[in-house]
Amino acid sequence: xxxxxxxxxxxxxxxxxxxxxxxxxxxxxxxxxxxxxxxxxxxxxxxxxxxxxxxxxxxxxx
Amino acid sequence: xxxxxxxxxxxxxxxxxxxxxxxxxxxxxxxxxxxxxxxxxxxxxxxxxxxxxxxxxxxxxxxxxxxxxxxxxxxxxxxxxxxxxxxxxxxxxxxxxxxxxxxxxxxxxxxxxxxxxxxxxxxxxxxxxxxxxxxxxxxxxxxxxxxxxxxxxxxxxxxxxxxxxxxxxxxxxxxxxxxxxxxxxxxxxxxxxxxxxxxxxxxxxxxxxxxxxxxxxxxxxxxxxxxxxxxxxxxxxxxxxxxxxxxxxxxxxxxxxxxxxxxxxxxxxxxxxxxxxxxxxxxxxxxxxxxxxxxxxxxxxxxxxxxxxxxxxxxxxxxxxxxxxxxxxxxxxxxxxxxxxxxxxxxxxxxxxxxxxxxxxxxxxxxxxxxxxxxxxxxxxxx
Amino acid sequence: xxxxxxxxxxxxxxxxxxxxxxxxxxxxxxxxxxxxxxxxxxxxxxxxxxxxxxxxxxxxxxxxxxxxxxxxxxxxxxxxxxxxxxxxxxxxxxxxxxxxxxxxxxxxxxxxxxxxxxxxxxxxxxxxxxxxxxxxxxxxxxxxxxxxxxxxxxxxxxxxxxxxxxxxxxxxxxxxxxxxxxxxxxxxxxxxxxxxxxxxxxxxxxxxxxxxxxxxxxxxxxxxxxxxxxxxxxxxxxxxxxxx
Numbered sequence: 236x237x238x239x240x241x242x243x244x245x246x247x248x249x250x251x252x253x254x255x256x257x258x259x260x261x262x263x264x265x266x267x268x269x270x271x272x273x274x275x276x277x278x279x280x281x282x283x284x285x286x287x288x289x290x291x292x293x294x295x296x297x
Numbered sequence: 298x299x300x301x302x303x304x305x306x307x308x309x310x311x312x313x314x315x316x317x318x319x320x321x322x323x324x325x326x327x328x329x330x331x332x333x334x335x336x337x338x339x340x341x342x343x344x345x346x347x348x349x350x351x352x353x354x355x356x357x358x359x360x361x362x363x364x365x366x367x368x369x370x371x372x373x374x375x376x377x378x379x380x381x382x383x384x385x386x387x388x389x390x391x392x393x394x395x396x397x398x399x400x401x402x403x404x405x406x407x408x409x410x411x412x413x414x415x416x417x418x419x420x421x422x423x424x425x426x427x428x429x430x431x432x433x434x435x436x437x438x439x440x441x442x443x444x445x446x447x448x449x450x451x452x453x454x455x456x457x458x459x460x461x462x463x464x465x466x467x468x469x470x471x472x473x474x475x476x477x478x479x480x481x482x483x484x485x486x487x488x489x490x491x492x493x494x495x496x497x498x499x500x501x502x503x504x505x506x507x508x509x510x511x512x513x514x515x516x517x518x519x520x521x522x523x524x525x526x527x528x529x530x531x532x533x534x535x536x537x538x539x540x541x542x543x544x545x546x547x548x549x550x551x552x553x554x555x556x557x558x559x560x561x562x563x564x565x566x567x568x569x570x571x572x573x574x575x576x577x578x579x580x581x582x583x584x585x586x587x588x589x590x591x592x593x594x595x596x597x598x599x600x601x602x603x604x605x606x607x608x609x610x611x612x613x614x615x616x617x618x619x620x621x622x623x624x625x626x627x628x629x630x631x632x633x634x635x636x637x638x639x640x641x642x643x644x645x646x647x648x649x650x651x652x653x654x655x656x657x658x659x660x661x662x663x664x665x666x667x668x669x670x671x672x673x674x675x676x677x678x679x680x
Numbered sequence: 681x682x683x684x685x686x687x688x689x690x691x692x693x694x695x696x697x698x699x700x701x702x703x704x705x706x707x708x709x710x711x712x713x714x715x716x717x718x719x720x721x722x723x724x725x726x727x728x729x730x731x732x733x734x735x736x737x738x739x740x741x742x743x744x745x746x747x748x749x750x751x752x753x754x755x756x757x758x759x760x761x762x763x764x765x766x767x768x769x770x771x772x773x774x775x776x777x778x779x780x781x782x783x784x785x786x787x788x789x790x791x792x793x794x795x796x797x798x799x800x801x802x803x804x805x806x807x808x809x810x811x812x813x814x815x816x817x818x819x820x821x822x823x824x825x826x827x828x829x830x831x832x833x834x835x836x837x838x839x840x841x842x843x844x845x846x847x848x849x850x851x852x853x854x855x856x857x858x859x860x861x862x863x864x865x866x867x868x869x870x871x872x873x874x875x876x877x878x879x880x881x882x883x884x885x886x887x888x889x890x891x892x893x894x895x896x897x898x899x900x901x902x903x904x905x906x907x908x909x910x911x912x913x914x915x916x917x918x919x920x921x922x923x924x
Contacts, residue, residue, distance in 0.1 A: 242352040248668040252739045259744040260696030286673040286698070287739060660741050672737030672746045674702065 245289045250276045253285045300325055304335060311343050354667040358601075361594035365579075368588035369394060385523055385536050387557070393582045397575060400602060400610035402560050407538035409519075412553035418530035425524060427548045428533050429463045432522040434514040438463065439470065442505060449496040451504055453489040465514050473513050478504070516542045540565045563608045571608050575599040625652035682757050682782065685722070686732065689714060689752065692745040693737070702748075706731050710752055716783075718836040723758025724783050757782035759829050759841050764850070769820045772805045777816055779824060779843060786841035788824055793845055814855060821853045 241249065254276035257263060264284040269275050279285045300308075300322065308321055321342060330338070351357055372391040388396065388406045396404050411431070417423045436442055440455040453474075455467050471482045471489055483490045491508075493500035521536040535543075538556040543549055544565070556562060557578060563571030579595045601616055602609050609615035617629045623639040623646045639646075648654055651661045660666040691709035698705075710728045718724045735749035759765075759781055767779040767786070776789040790798045790807060797810040807816045816822070828842030845851045851859075 242354060244352070244354045244665045245668050248665045248670055248741075251665075252670055252744075255742075255744045256695040256698065259694065261744075262699035287670050288673055290669045290671045290736070666741070670739035672698075672739060 241289065246280065249285055249287050249289070250280050252287055253279060308339065311339065313343070313346055317342065317346065354664050356663050357597060361597045364590055364594040365583075365598065368583060368586075368590055371588065372583075372586050385521065385534050389582060389585055394579065397559065397579050397582070398598065398602070398611045400559065400608045400615060404558055406536075407518075407556065407558050409533075409535040409538050409540065409543060409556045410554065411522075411533035411535065411543060412550045413531065413533070413548050414550050417548035418532075418550075421524075421531060423548065424531035424533070426464070427546060428522040428524050430515060431519055431533070431535070431543060431546060432515045433512045433517055433519050433537075434463055434465070435510070435512060436470075436508055439465070439513070442508060444501055444505060446498070446501075449492060449501055451491045451493075451501065451508065453491070453508070455487070455489065463514060470513055473511065474508065477511055478507065480504075519543075560608055563603075568603050568606050568608070572599045572603040575602060575608075620650065620652075622646050622648070622650050622653045624648075624656050625650050628652050628656060681760060681763060682726070682755055683723075684729075684753065684755050687714070687722075687725075687752055687754050689750055690747055691750055692747050695744045695746075698746065702734060703731055706734055706748055706750055707752075710750060714752075714754065716836060718831050718833050718839060719756075720831055720833060723756045723831070724836060724839075725754050725756045726783055727755045729753040729755065757784075759784060759786070759826050759831075761826060761829055763826045764823060765826065765843075766821060766823045766853075769816060769818050769822060772800075772807055772816065772818055774800045774802075777807060779822060781826070781841055781843070784839060784841050786824070786826065786843045788822075788843040788845060792827075792843065794851070795846055814852070816852060823850050823853065823856065825850055 250273070254272040257272040257275050263275055263279070264286070265275070265279055265282060267275055267278055269278070276285070304325075305322070308318055311318075313321070321339075325335070325338070369391065372394065385408060386406060387393075387408050388404065392405070411427075412418065413424055413427060417427055436453060439459045440453060443452045443454070444450070445452055453470075455470065457467075460467060460470075467484070467487075467489070471484065474480075474489065474491065475482045478491070480491050480494070491504065493504045516539045518539040519535045519537040523534045523536075524531050525534060526532075538558045538561060540554075540556045540558070540561050541564075543554060544551045555574070555577075559571055559574045559578065562574045576592065576595050576599045579598070580590070580592060583590050598611065602611065609619070611617065613630055618626065620626050620629075623635060623644050627635040627639075638644075646653055648657060648659065649662065651663055654661045689710070691706055691713055693702075693705050693709055697708075707728065707730055710731060714725050714728055716724065729752070731750050731752045733751040735751075737746040737748045739746055765779075765781050765786075767781050769777045769788075770780050770785060771778040776787055776791075777793070778785045779788055780786075790800070793807060793816060794809055794814065796812065796814075798807050799810060800806075801808050801815070805818060809815070822845060824843040824845045825847060826841060827844050828840070830840045832839045849856070
């Protein structure tokens, strides 16, 4: 899967939201030894498997 | 080797600004390179350009404010600087910067820089002629004025050398005086003689004052013109500004003539010119103080000030005072009045801006706060 | 009456359910959130039938849940004023009887049962009429009209419905049956006499009105769902029958 281009703000939000999901018990999509949700989320980000994306067309629709 | 059509298209397809495209074409023209080298050059330019760009959601306004504000603290509070030439002084430093963002209708020291057409610019005498034609000429430039209390007359003695220099004849002077005052002007022994309607001492003195104030030739608002040689051309500096009139003068190069009155530029040349004037004036003021601020910060300020089609100040009667949000305006100045007026009108605050959301304690629409996340479907995630 | 409708709502899926199929978790969340909820305009949502369209899942700042906009099918029961319902007596108390009206219990006050005086028979848990020895007991099927509705959105349990049976065509099913038989007998009698004598227009008129109002009430009860979505509404009533 090709990793999309995100701005640094988008990356921060995606990783943050994903880490919270993992912390709250969401299934993890990678094999990892780590038990730190943030580390897991960062690793998922590196591999491009985070099930979250960004909605960008909002400004025109609002 | 020149660029192939395909390569030109490749460059124009990169989405770079015109100036960078042209620089690229100029640089590559008549150079030897392989396909791989060409791609590398183009790729490097593109990635450098993208890197220099601002990311979406960046708080550019805050950064611009800080980037201009911090150097501003180092500026001298009160500076009057002689713009290269004696006698003409120009407000510079912090007062000038404040003047620019306040969008004052008339700056405290209006001044123009007039550049001339090539023929005039090289020739000292022609340049001086233009200067005298532009400078507002009063009777004191041309001679002396005296009163004869016995006859209840005003006597004007004209200096013929000065008349010749300024290309004006005594008849012309007499004609102007006649039409402006509505009184008879007699020529007597090379002197102009005028008498007030009523032969009183007060009337006589008032007439003298009136004559002194009259502009006989030139442009009314321009009190002084100074000629200065810059490189190989003569440039005129003025005290006072009248862009529209000056541009019409024979010998003046309208494309290179400017004034420091931003509002005047806006009125005469349009809002885009006013925007550029704000950028130039602010940059020059900062540079003169030895401060360098990235032009993009100043461009943002200039854009905000001019985006409505008229020059607005950054303040109560402009950008801050016209914000759509009641809360944002109340946070800026006269809080109670704004809230009271809004209550009377039944205004609604949509809470779209930054200030309002800070006030009510919501995430603001900036940086990570402006990112809206959407969950992908499971089948989208797992191939 | 029961209505089947398409509703729009938002459900949150907690992170630990993100691994499950989306439709499944959304439907579970919909049931938990909307079933047994009372709304002033919709009535009580009796059942969520299933999610129709699931929109984008939004993730809000500082929250782990995913919020989905969902369009879903649901069946709701709304007690309408003047609606005629048939229900079962679920409880007899001193001041009247409680009937089951869809998902609600409606109160049939002693004063609204018959035109006669009704007394409470505590021993048998029955309400007995003084003159004609009619009675009402738990488990009886009755037909009544709704005359007061007060829905409470925050506490569905304390929603109140008032009922009456003191109108023609209303009452315990057995009474109505008996009345109908008596009517038929009378009509036959009147027809016989009018043919011979051809008099008394009132006698002709009276039976008509009785059958009319009873028939009307029945028709109303049957065609009641005709209001918003006729086609869907009628099969929804059947759907409920099966579900129960």
